[in-house]
Amino acid sequence: xxxxxxxxxxxxxxxxxxxxxxxxxxxxxxxxxxxxxxxxxxxxxxxxxxxxxxxxxxxxxxxxxxxxxxxxxxxxxxxxxxxxxxxxxxxxxxxxxxxxxxxxxxxxxxxxxxxxxxxxxxxxxxxxxxxxxxxxxxxxxxxxxxxxxxxxxxxxxxxxx
Numbered sequence: 001x002x003x004x005x006x007x008x009x010x011x012x013x014x015x016x017x018x019x020x021x022x023x024x025x026x027x028x029x030x031x032x033x034x035x036x037x038x039x040x041x042x043x044x045x046x047x048x049x050x051x052x053x054x055x056x057x058x059x060x061x062x063x064x065x066x067x068x069x070x071x072x073x074x075x076x077x078x079x080x081x082x083x084x085x086x087x088x089x090x091x092x093x094x095x096x097x098x099x100x101x102x103x104x105x106x107x108x109x110x111x112x113x114x115x116x117x118x119x120x121x122x123x124x125x126x127x128x129x130x131x132x133x134x135x136x137x138x139x140x141x142x143x144x145x146x147x148x149x150x151x152x153x154x155x156x157x158x159x160x161x
Contacts, residue, residue, distance in 0.1 A: 053092060090158035097129045112142040133159050
């Protein structure tokens, strides 16, 4: 009889531990999409979420968050080995362009709006460039990295509130 009580207690603790780590959401729909390039899970109609913002960035709580690293340039560009990343994306205040290949010189960045209008540009003199976006309206922007007027990479940047 004592063995049965211990077994029931252990089973109860295991089920209770699963409830502690679970997430809760009310969503209209969702699922998983799978293709040749990978898979992605999604939800539609998430009701509850919060965002906390500070001067150094923002944190959003919720079941699934949009987080994109998207390079729009030709992946077969073999004349230049540029390793670059932009973060945070989506952003509210700024985006950091990080160049990890220190051998490249004479790099520049140009930030365009969705209509192709140049908004900001500058020389890339350090491995991390902080590009302010707080003054820009919500939307999608293109950040292009060039060397001697040759396009190396293009990043899609999403500006949110």
